[in-house]
Amino acid sequence: MDILQGMLHGFGVAFTPANLLACFFGVLIGTAVGVLPGIGPSGSIALLLPLTFSMDATSAVIMLAGIYYGTMYGGSTTSILINVPGEAQSVITCIDGFQMASQGRAGPALGISAFGSFIAGTIGVIGLMVLAPPLARFALEFGPAEIFSLVLLAFALVGYLASGSMVKALMMAILGLLFASVGMEIITAVPRFTFGNVNLQSGIGLVPLIMGLFGVSEVILSLEETGPEVEINAKKYAPRFWELFPTRKDWKDSFWPITRGSLIGFLIGILPGGSGIVASFSSYAIEKKISRHPEKFGQGTIEGVAGPESANNAAAQGAFIPLLTLGIPGGSAIALILGALRIHGVIPGPLLIKEHPEVFWGVVASMYIGNFFLLILNLPLIGMWVRLLNIPKYLLYPMIVLFCIIGAYSVDNNLFDVGLLFFFGFLGYVLKRLNFELAPLILGFILGPILESSAKQALIMSGGRLDIFVSSPIATVLLSLSGLVILTAVVSTLRRSKAMEALKREMEASMDKE
Amino acid sequence: MLQDRIASLVFVVLGIVVMIESARLSLDNIHNPGPGFVPFFLGLFMVILSFLSLMAPDKKVRAEAFWNNWQRGKSTFFIFAGMLVYLVLLKMMGFYLDTLCCLIYLIKLSGGRSFKRSILISIPTMIVIYIIFGRLLIIPFPRGILGI
Numbered sequence: 001m002d003i004l005q006g007m008l009h010g011f012g013v014a015f016t017p018a019n020l021l022a023c024f025f026g027v028l029i030g031t032a033v034g035v036l037p038g039i040g041p042s043g044s045i046a047l048l049l050p051l052t053f054s055m056d057a058t059s060a061v062i063m064l065a066g067i068y069y070g071t072m073y074g075g076s077t078t079s080i081l082i083n084v085p086g087e088a089q090s091v092i093t094c095i096d097g098f099q100m101a102s103q104g105r106a107g108p109a110l111g112i113s114a115f116g117s118f119i120a121g122t123i124g125v126i127g128l129m130v131l132a133p134p135l136a137r138f139a140l141e142f143g144p145a146e147i148f149s150l151v152l153l154a155f156a157l158v159g160y161l162a163s164g165s166m167v168k169a170l171m172m173a174i175l176g177l178l179f180a181s182v183g184m185e186i187i188t189a190v191p192r193f194t195f196g197n198v199n200l201q202s203g204i205g206l207v208p209l210i211m212g213l214f215g216v217s218e219v220i221l222s223l224e225e226t227g228p229e230v231e232i233n234a235k236k237y238a239p240r241f242w243e244l245f246p247t248r249k250d251w252k253d254s255f256w257p258i259t260r261g262s263l264i265g266f267l268i269g270i271l272p273g274g275s276g277i278v279a280s281f282s283s284y285a286i287e288k289k290i291s292r293h294p295e296k297f298g299q300g301t302i303e304g305v306a307g308p309e310s311a312n313n314a315a316a317q318g319a320f321i322p323l324l325t326l327g328i329p330g331g332s333a334i335a336l337i338l339g340a341l342r343i344h345g346v347i348p349g350p351l352l353i354k355e356h357p358e359v360f361w362g363v364v365a366s367m368y369i370g371n372f373f374l375l376i377l378n379l380p381l382i383g384m385w386v387r388l389l390n391i392p393k394y395l396l397y398p399m400i401v402l403f404c405i406i407g408a409y410s411v412d413n414n415l416f417d418v419g420l421l422f423f424f425g426f427l428g429y430v431l432k433r434l435n436f437e438l439a440p441l442i443l444g445f446i447l448g449p450i451l452e453s454s455a456k457q458a459l460i461m462s463g464g465r466l467d468i469f470v471s472s473p474i475a476t477v478l479l480s481l482s483g484l485v486i487l488t489a490v491v492s493t494l495r496r497s498k499a500m501e502a503l504k505r506e507m508e509a510s511m512d513k514e
Numbered sequence: 515m516l517q518d519r520i521a522s523l524v525f526v527v528l529g530i531v532v533m534i535e536s537a538r539l540s541l542d543n544i545h546n547p548g549p550g551f552v553p554f555f556l557g558l559f560m561v562i563l564s565f566l567s568l569m570a571p572d573k574k575v576r577a578e579a580f581w582n583n584w585q586r587g588k589s590t591f592f593i594f595a596g597m598l599v600y601l602v603l604l605k606m607m608g609f610y611l612d613t614l615c616c617l618i619y620l621i622k623l624s625g626g627r628s629f630k631r632s633i634l635i636s637i638p639t640m641i642v643i644y645i646i647f648g649r650l651l652i653i654p655f656p657r658g659i660l661g662i
Contacts, residue, residue: 054651167570171525171563179558183548185539192539192549193532220534220593223624396636398620403615406643410653415604422597429590434521464545477522502652 001131006353008048010361014369023056023366027373030070032089035385036396041071041087042442043218046210047400049340050407052336057344058359062366064337067224069121069316069367072276073374076113076309077385080106089276091311092284095295097305101298107243113309114378114394115246116254119246120310121371122319126265128324129364131375132353134324139350144457145468149478151451154272154328156485158440159248166489169440170231172431176444177451179204186453199416206339208408209445212424213431213438214332215404220429221399244379257287257307265311269318271512272330276312282385283311306508317367324348327450332442339446518567522608525564532557592623608658610648 013019033044045064075090080097080456093113100109142150159169182193183203194200195454219269246254264286287307288297297304321329327349329335341348348355353360408421428438462468470476532553539550600616607615614636621632647653 029614086604163568167563167567171560171567174563177556178553178560181553188549190539190549192553193535220590223593224590392626394621394626397624398617399639401620402613402617402639402643406647406653409609409655410647410651413654415656418602418604422594422601425597426594432519436521455552459545459547464543466544 003133006133006357006361007129007365009357010363010365011060013358013362014062014365018055019059019362019366020369022059022063022372023066023370026066027070027073027370030067030072030378031074031269031374032388033067033455034071034074034090034209035077035279035388036391040214041471042210042336043214043338043400045333045336046207046214047407049207049336049343049405050410052340053343053410057341057346057356058362060340060344061337061359061363062370064340065320065363065367066370066373068319068333069313069370070374071119072121072309072313072316073114073117073378074385075119075312076305077110077378078383080109080113080305081386087276087313088311090279091277092280092308095284096301097297099189099298099300100302100305105300107239108246108302109305110239110382111244111379112246112250112254112306114244114375116258116261116306116310117313117378118371118375119258120265120314121317121374122368124266124269124314125367125371126195127279127314128317128320128367132321132325132360132364137354139326141474142350143472144461145472145475148454148458149469149475149482150326151447151454153478153482153485154330154443154447155409155440156323156482157272158443160485160489165435166493168436172436172438173440173444176441176446177448178444179209179441180445180448181452186449187456197416199270199414200235201414204420204445205408205411205417206336206343206445207411208420209424210332210336210339210442211404211408212426213428213441215400216421216425217428217432220425221432222393224395239382241380241382244382245379246302253302254306257303258282258310260286260422261307262314265314268311268320269315269330270321271330272322273318275439276315278317279311280308282421283307285475310411320363324352324363325350327352328346329443329446333440335446337469360399423482522564522568526561526568529557529560529564532560587625593620596620596623605656606658608660609655610640610644611658611660613643 014023030041031046031049033041038467045067048064048067052063055063072089075085075087076093076097079085079090079093080101083094083098085091085094097109097113100106119275155170155173158173159166178193180203182200183191184190184201191201213507261279261283264283265276267280268279269276284297284304284307287303288294291297291303293301319330319334321335322330323338325348327338327347329338338348341359342452346352346359404425405418409418410414411417431438431441459466461469468475469479535555536550536557539553540548541554542548542552546550596616596619600612603615604612617636617639618629618632621635622629648655
């Protein structure tokens with residue numbers, strides 16, 4: 001099936017009433033989640049995952065994907081209007097976005113953010129449509145050794161791109177791999193780490209793990225912030241509908257930042273660990289670097305909004321490439337979508353386009369439609385999103401916990417899963433307070449079975465010889481890249497700590513002189 | 515930072531426990547790995563990385579330790595205590611009754627102004643949950659000794 005045929009088939013699937021509704025519902029929830037600080041796309045996808053059990057695989061993924069890229073749109077609203085990022089990837093938008101709002105230009109900021117997101121999202125979908133099929137065909141050449149090497153590269157990249165300590169990121173990845181090894185071993189069916197508990201023989205469920213780590217722990221962290229509830233005055237800078245449209249000059253100033261942001265974001269999104277945060281920060285840094293007036297950044301320049309917002313949306317579409325063609329999720333939210341596909345009996349990977357074209361092309365086509373929905377939702381309905389910000393904490397957070405409990409229980413109708421939910425809630429809380437990132441843990445949990453089974457299959461095929469991992473050019477290149485990434489990370493960490501030590505000695509010396 | 519070092523030590527211990535348990539499962543050899551082979555090496559890597567973390571702690575750890583702010587710690591303690599009590603009583607009280615009590619407790623803890631308001635919010639919420647999940651989606655929630 002060529003691309004044009006595929007897209008026609010995809011639009012045929014996406015335009016059914018059920019899928020249109022799923023898409024609309026997904027982007028609506030995504031925008032709401034993006035607007036509301038506290039719960040992110042991972043938590044909301046985890047919460048709504050049980051709802052998808054009664055849907056077919058295509059509708060389920062369309063809805064969950066809509067939530068994911070929808071949050072990229074919603075996050076900018078609070079960044080611009082109240083200087084509080086709705087999502088982590090909108091942090092950078094606060095810098096110039098809020099300044100624009102303070103200067104009475106909230107409308108163009110919101111408008112260019114929405115239009116830029118739409119353009120970038122469309123470019124991202126085109127990239128996905130064009131690149132995914134040839135990549136999937138290439139990936140058909142992958143055997144167990146290549147898959148093992150690819151997963152190792154994914155872990156190396158996740159560690160390298162971690163915003164905190166690489167060592168801690170790798171520790172989390174290993175913890176995820178260990179959680180994944182609980183249950184019956186794949187080949188010998190020997191129970192591992194079940195400690196005699198029959199509930200653990202089928203392993204730890206994805207839903208209680210995710211909901212606990214992202215839902216319950218996030219609620220507890222948010223509730224920890226004691227103090228009187230402050231009413232957010234988002235209406236102060238909220239523009240009227242006709243003020244949302246950027247001027248000709250705004251468009252002229254934003255054209256290249258949107259274009260560059262889309263490309264940067266898309267390429268970063270393809271990488272495992274390459275998130276919307278990395279994309280938006282990279283775009284801002286580049287725009288500032290190449291601008292003729294870098295001193296204007298931070299004072300309310302539209303380029304500082306257009307570039308990052310485009311980048312994080314394009315990254316959201318790019319993240320679907322490794323998921324749908326290789327079965328490798330790039331982050332925790334995407335890992336959840338992978339989990340949803342598995343629950344529905346669809347295994348994403350090189351054969352997805354061939355065996356389930358309705359899922360692949362349906363999801364791609366729905367992204368075009370979803371981007372249109374998001375443009376409509378984010379411009380005329382700004383007032384509604386602004387009102388959402390004043391939902392009291394004492395209503396929102398207990399409801400989230402309630403939905404987590406229902407979600408965890410409803411997977412297998414097993415009370416043990418509710419216990420697991422609270423265990424992971426506690427664990428997630430402790431890990432976040434200790435500055436451990438959870439995305440590598442999720443990746444480890446999802447990719448653990450793939451890593452172990454591909455390693456064992458490779459060894460069985462080679463009769464126990466290790467040279468199978470370097471016998472194919474693809475596996476050798478992937479392993480070399482993993483080594484290079486780890487080496488680069490180690491060298492840059494050592495250089496940074498040497499520079500810090502030198503700076504510290506300089507400061508001590510100058511203090512002694514004084 | 516002390517809490518960072520304690521966390522690293524906990525992971526060292528975890529890694530060692532995993533290695534011991536994996537060895538019990540049978541490692542066999544690299545040419546024909548047994549069920550404990552992969553977890554054994556995961557445990558080993560965990561121990562190595564934890565030692566690295568112990569020797570070079572992350573300087574970006576939040577400055578405040580858990581136990582420095584009792585006000586904050588108090589609310590977290592009460593939330594987890596409530597969750598534990600919820601779990602213990604779930605089978606006995608049944609899902610609806612136990613969750614109703616939990617909801618009232620969480621709303622009050624989250625800054626809901628009075629118990630009366632918490633109850634007025636929780637009861638209709640549980641009725642909606644019963645209709646949607648209990649009757650429409652027919653999820654078989656556990657019923658307690660009262661049959662609710």
